[in-house]
Amino acid sequence: MINWQNFQENFDTIAVPAKTVLLNEGAVAQRIYFIKKGCLRLWFNNDGKDVTFQFFFENQSVASIESFRNHIPSQFSIETLEPCVLLSVTKERFYAILDKSTALRKEMEDYSFDRLLSYQYLFLSRIKDSPQKRYEQLLKEHPEIFQRVPQHYIASYLGITSVSLSRIRNRKV
Numbered sequence: 001m002i003n004w005q006n007f008q009e010n011f012d013t014i015a016v017p018a019k020t021v022l023l024n025e026g027a028v029a030q031r032i033y034f035i036k037k038g039c040l041r042l043w044f045n046n047d048g049k050d051v052t053f054q055f056f057f058e059n060q061s062v063a064s065i066e067s068f069r070n071h072i073p074s075q076f077s078i079e080t081l082e083p084c085v086l087l088s089v090t091k092e093r094f095y096a097i098l099d100k101s102t103a104l105r106k107e108m109e110d111y112s113f114d115r116l117l118s119y120q121y122l123f124l125s126r127i128k129d130s131p132q133k134r135y136e137q138l139l140k141e142h143p144e145i146f147q148r149v150p151q152h153y154i155a156s157y158l159g160i161t162s163v164s165l166s167r168i169r170n171r172k173v
Helices: 004-010 065-070 091-100 102-128 131-141 144-148 151-158 162-170
Strands: 012-016 021-023 031-037 040-046 049-056 077-080 084-090
Touching: 004 091, 021 031, 049 151, 084 091, 091 102, 102 131, 131 151, 131 162, 151 162
Parallel strands: none
Antiparallel strands: 012 084, 021 077, 031 084, 040 049, 040 077
């Protein structure tokens, strides 16, 4: 895991209230965030419907990497779900940090591959797994989500309605 704390002088520390959008879908990402405290979600608008597709917690970094790297509009929004304390870094500072350390550059590469595998898993799960199985897997692998994230965002993440999620949660597993 990348220890951004070692490069803290390059970051701005910001306290952000819950329900704050850090990046709007369609805007170009100018920053990467490292989460010291709090929970964020990534979501996009699908014909007027809010679709959550990822959650991030303490000690994780979050950004619209394709937007940040290629200076193109982001395909999603980044929003805080809880009051957060974040380390924020600009593109110029980020690349300066990577230039200082080949070990850090390698860690960033590994992190990028891990994120890619996570997206691949999510994609395949949506195709082949039932909502019940997706729920059970999420509960097994990330029980903290059920303690910290509102049910309607979890339902959106699972690709189901809040009513369907309630039914699944009430079944005996």
